Amino acid sequence: MVLKLKTSKFNWRFILAFVWFYGYSSVKRGYYYVLSYLALPLSLLFFIYIVSRGHLVQYAILGGIISIITGNALTAIGDTSFFKLELKIQELLIAADVSPIEYLLGIGLGNLFYSLPGLLLYIILGFIYKIFSLQLLGLTILILVIVMVAATSLAYMTGSRVTHMRNSWGVGSFLSVILTMLPPLYYPYTFLPKIALYPLMLSPATPASIFLQDFMTKGVINYYSILILIAETIIYSFLALKFGKWEE
Amino acid sequence: MENIIETYKLTKIYGNGIKALDELDLKLNSRISCIIGRNGAGKTTLVKILSTQLRQTSGEAFVMGYDVIKDKHKLRKMICSIPQEAKPAGISSPLEHLVMYLTARGFSIKESLNLAKMALKEVGLGDFIDISTDELSGGMKRKIFVAMALASQAEVIFLDEPTVGLDPISRLEVWGAIRELKGNVILTTHYMEEAQALCDQIAIIDKGKAIKVGNLNELMEPLKGKVRVEGIGDISIGELKISYVTPDEAKKLISEAKINGNNKISIKPVSLEDVLILSGVEIENE
Incomplete structure (x- = not known):
């Protein structure tokens, strides 16, 4: 049997198969993955609920959703290093003519796949606490997709340049703290002085949080934050393709 | 027969100054060819260049007449390269590995599923297609990659030390699977008995240079x-x-x-x- 290979520029079939390989298998056989990504946001939700006597729980739910997506996308630092240095899957895929953007999308969507149980839980909580209108839910999903692309790009750029596996764990934890714990995800961004928000804008989680918080509390679209989020997603994606190590 | 691989003054100097290949001239044209040499001889560097993963510093390299730099996209449709010490992702199943790889090569999901199941059955993993690869033995894990090569329908298959670290029985099983491969095979090894058992043509490289090329009888002369x-x-x-x-x-x-x-x-x-x-x-x- 000789089959003709598809030669189109963009290989969606590979991306789907990679999501199956990388995302679905993690959920099916490694539910602890899902639990581990839920542990921190749920602990913070509990903590904020107690400290604020329930007043800030809506912020914590919205922040938890962003945190799950950003945190999961950043785990791709470890995964891309692992695939490259230990499993040699990156080498296998280069020689199979996979492009870095297809690989990046496969990893990003795979992450999104195993974030789904956590997201679902938070969305249910969001409805219980009456945060979500259909409009806010739609906007939240859109924002999460953009955050996922931005954070995955950062993760790929970093992970593909790591030369020792041990470093990837350290870099991953460090970036995870910087990009998900420092930004105002679990409390109103107005709690922070404006000057502190500028450096925090480097994390895609910050403009995402500002945008969703403004819509949730005031019902307004904060164009400033969405523009920043889109701009940095484009920049991070460009940097990932430019500086991420694919062929050598 | 057309040369499967040809290199002319192929040189690779890494960023740290190590010269892995030193004006290597080599032509191989047998169905199963072996590149043997000591550790650090340049075997893996050569395979990486030939399979378009690594750029040479100077010189030229061709696979089935295609330039590894100018024609790399065309070439990638024709080759399958299994890296040295490639390992399966423990949490994913053999079937998921193969389908992911075959779609990467351009097959449809349906074709990939069919080819993957056939190949896994052929290498003796038919009963293990849907379990986590963590549960498989070392030999079985290695066979997943041989199954990839088998299913790939590639014209040229590069296997970089395919049996390293395997016990003698697993090695024999992998040899059997390699013999079943339909394409031309370029195999690197530092197991001499592997080269003797599998290869029609053998190239010995040392310090980045090809020092002898021939069939077993010619080399033993x-x-x-x-x-x-x-x-x-x-x-x-x-x-x-x-x-x-x-x-x-x-x-x-x-x-x-x-x-x-x-x-x-x-x-x-x-x-x-x-x-x-x-x-x-x-x-x-x-």
């Missing part, structure tokens, strides 16, 4: 009618002294050694390992 005597000789490998002599000379050497009180002498038939040893000696003498 200089040692024809000779045996290997261990325990005495001009060639030193660590503590071991070796010489290559005719059987009559060997008997004489043993008698003389016994008179001198040296009883640690043995005679062995020559093999491809001895060709590699002698090639190394020739390079040293140059």
Whole structure:
């Protein structure tokens, strides 16, 4: 049997198969993955609920959703290093003519796949606490997709340049703290002085949080934050393709 | 027959200054060709360049007549390259690995599923297609990659040390699977018995240069009618002294050694390992 290979520029079939390989298998056989990504946001939700006597729980739910997506996308630092240095899957895929953007999308969507149980839980909580209108839910999903692309790009750029596996764990934890714990995800961004928000804008989680918080509390679209989020997603994606190590 | 691979003055110098390939000229044209050499000889670098993963510093390389840089996208549709020490992702199943790889090569999901199931069955993993690869033995894990090569329908398959770290039985099983591959195979190994068992053409490389190319008989020609005597000789490998002599000379050497009180002498038939040893000696003498 000789089959003709598809030669189109963009290989969606590979991306789907990679999501199956990388995302679905993690959920099916490694539910602890899902639990581990839920542990921190749920602990913070509990903590904020107690400290604020329930007043800030809506912020914590919205922040938890962003945190799950950003945190999961950043785990791709470890995964891309692992695939490259230990499993040699990156080498296998280069020689199979996979492009870095297809690989990046496969990893990003795979992450999104195993974030789904956590997201679902938070969305249910969001409805219980009456945060979500259909409009806010739609906007939240859109924002999460953009955050996922931005954070995955950062993760790929970093992970593909790591030369020792041990470093990837350290870099991953460090970036995870910087990009998900420092930004105002679990409390109103107005709690922070404006000057502190500028450096925090480097994390895609910050403009995402500002945008969703403004819509949730005031019902307004904060164009400033969405523009920043889109701009940095484009920049991070460009940097990932430019500086991420694919062929050598 | 058209050359499967050709290289002309192929040189690779890494960023740290290590020269892995040194103006390597090589042509291979057999269905299963082996590249053998010591660790660090340049085998993996050569395979990485030929399979378009690594750019050479200078020189040219062609696979089935296609330039590895100018025609890399065309070439990638024709090749399958299994990296040295490739390992499966423990949490994913053999089927998921193969489908992911085959869609990467351009097959549809339906075709990939069919090809993957057939290939996994062919390498003896038919009953394990849907379990986590963590549950498989070392040999079975390695066979996943041989199954990838089998299902790939590639014209040229690069296998970089496909049996490294496997026990003898698993190695034999992988050899059997390699023989079943339909495309042309370029295999690197530092197991001489592997090269002897599998390859129609063998290239010996050392310090980034091709020092001998031929079939087993051609390579063994200089040692024809000779045996290997261990325990005495001009060639030193660590503590071991070796010489290559005719059987009559060997008997004489043993008698003389016994008179001198040296009883640690043995005679062995020559093999491809001895060709590699002698090639190394020739390079040293140059």
